Amino acid sequence: MPRRVDHEERRRRIAGALWRIASTRGLERASLREVAAEAGISLGQLQHYFAGREEMLRFTLEHFGAVSEQRIQARLAAGYPEPTPRAVLREIAAELLPLSEEQRIGLRVQLGYFVRVLHDEALRPYAREGALALRGVLVDQLRLAAGRGELVAGADPEREAVLLLALTDGLANAVLLDVLDPERAMDLVDAHLGRLFSGAG
Amino acid sequence: MPRRVDHEERRRRIAGALWRIASTRGLERASLREVAAEAGISLGQLQHYFAGREEMLRFTLEHFGAVSEQRIQARLAAGYPEPTPRAVLREIAAELLPLSEEQRIGLRVQLGYFVRVLHDEALRPYAREGALALRGVLVDQLRLAAGRGELVAGADPEREAVLLLALTDGLANAVLLDVLDPERAMDLVDAHLGRLFSGAG
Numbered sequence: 001m002p003r004r005v006d007h008e009e010r011r012r013r014i015a016g017a018l019w020r021i022a023s024t025r026g027l028e029r030a031s032l033r034e035v036a037a038e039a040g041i042s043l044g045q046l047q048h049y050f051a052g053r054e055e056m057l058r059f060t061l062e063h064f065g066a067v068s069e070q071r072i073q074a075r076l077a078a079g080y081p082e083p084t085p086r087a088v089l090r091e092i093a094a095e096l097l098p099l100s101e102e103q104r105i106g107l108r109v110q111l112g113y114f115v116r117v118l119h120d121e122a123l124r125p126y127a128r129e130g131a132l133a134l135r136g137v138l139v140d141q142l143r144l145a146a147g148r149g150e151l152v153a154g155a156d157p158e159r160e161a162v163l164l165l166a167l168t169d170g171l172a173n174a175v176l177l178d179v180l181d182p183e184r185a186m187d188l189v190d191a192h193l194g195r196l197f198s199g200a201g
Numbered sequence: 202m203p204r205r206v207d208h209e210e211r212r213r214r215i216a217g218a219l220w221r222i223a224s225t226r227g228l229e230r231a232s233l234r235e236v237a238a239e240a241g242i243s244l245g246q247l248q249h250y251f252a253g254r255e256e257m258l259r260f261t262l263e264h265f266g267a268v269s270e271q272r273i274q275a276r277l278a279a280g281y282p283e284p285t286p287r288a289v290l291r292e293i294a295a296e297l298l299p300l301s302e303e304q305r306i307g308l309r310v311q312l313g314y315f316v317r318v319l320h321d322e323a324l325r326p327y328a329r330e331g332a333l334a335l336r337g338v339l340v341d342q343l344r345l346a347a348g349r350g351e352l353v354a355g356a357d358p359e360r361e362a363v364l365l366l367a368l369t370d371g372l373a374n375a376v377l378l379d380v381l382d383p384e385r386a387m388d389l390v391d392a393h394l395g396r397l398f399s400g401a402g
Contacts, residue, residue: 026320028229108319115316118309118377119227131380162381163389166371171363173370176319179332180363188364 011049014039015060023105027112032056058126061113064106065130068095085145086197089138089164093189096168098175099182107172135161150199160196167192212250215240216261224306228313233257259327262314265307266331269296286346287398290339290365294390297369299376300383308373336362351400361397368393 017039021030032053036046050056072091076083083091098104117127142157151160171188174180218240222231233254237247251257273292277284284292299305318328343358352361372389375381 024320026316108316111312111316111319114374114378115227115309115312118312119225124379128378128380131375131378135380159389162372162375162385163368163393166375166389167364167368168371169374170367170370170372173315174332174363174367177315177329177332178325179329179336184363188360188367192364 007049011059012063014041014046014049014056015063018056018060019064019105019109022109022112027057027109027116030057054123057113061110061130064109068106071095084150085141085148086150086193088141090190090193092134092138093164093168093193094186096165097172097182097185097189099186104176107176111173111176135165138164145197145199150197152196152198155196155199164189164192164196208250212260213264215242215247215250215257216264219257219261220265220306220310223310223313228258228310228317231258255324258314262311262331265310269307272296285351286342286349287351287394289342291391291394293335293339294365294369294394295387297366298373298383298386298390300387305377308377312374312377336366339365346398346400351398353397353399356397356400365390365393365397 014035018030018035021034021038030053032046032050033043035056036043039046046056050059072088072095075091075094076087079091080087095103098107114127117123138161139157142151142155142160145151146155146157151157168189171180171185175182175185215236219231219236222235222239231254233247233251234244236257237244240247247257251260273296276292276295277289280292281288296304299308315328318324339362340358343352343356343361346352347356347358352358369390372381372386376383376386
């Protein structure tokens, strides 16, 4: 189905254009018109691929979310013959921190989107769903770890998932504001995981 | 100096108008013109009090920062005859979480500002200074606690200040997104403080 492939490829190119604008000038500047110009196509052409701004924004976030997931999978495949729950959690946290320029850009775009979501009830359910899905992945890994006896006594997987995500989120903001080194943020995540993964098993 | 008082009072009223717009429609919508309309004054009158949008924004954040501090002081005075470092840290964290509608609004405005800061090099130093000042307050309290033998063995005040702020920040975002109850966020902060304040002293 070459036409379908072309369609998706074009949508990804448009998503890339939106991403570049959002990361440099801010998400509010990424109008359909500006994105079309950045992607080197006409507004009419862009509207052939996306009915409106919200649809374009959602596709972009989903696309870069998928790219993020692939990076995690690739790092796990490269670094761990059999990834443990701890390794998976560490790589997810590493992906959520602005350790590289690419991640820093990604987080800036996501924060712009987050602020939009807070003022837009219609977008909220979609963003909630994404946050809860990510939390679910962490809960699964933590349950697996608990089953293997790897967690410290009394650790609750649901609760620890919330804590790890909140900690990573807050550390990411501190790095973005340049009040914390990226390496130090990762050290703090590692120390946190070290305390959590100190079970007798 | 009644004229000076009037001047400050008018600036606070304008700050209130900006706050209302930012919390409902988003910070990007709070132009000088919109704020003047919301405050019930002319654009020319507003410009008598603020030379530009950035100055107005800074004053607003400083004003509501001071209001926040007063709330913390009032809660400490009401709830603790002699506030311990742990009580001070708890009340600061409680102030930073969206536990009330007023705090939820405040955090939304601050997040809008944070995103602006990330795209604006000129604003960055001001925001960094605020974040480092807050961290400094926490470090001082944690050093005091360490001196009193209240902290768990091996706890480093600098590091624990970064962790507590990051955790609170991340939990606040989860509450804003409605994926975490405010009460549960506060429970998690209390549990975190409980583990940290388990020194022999």
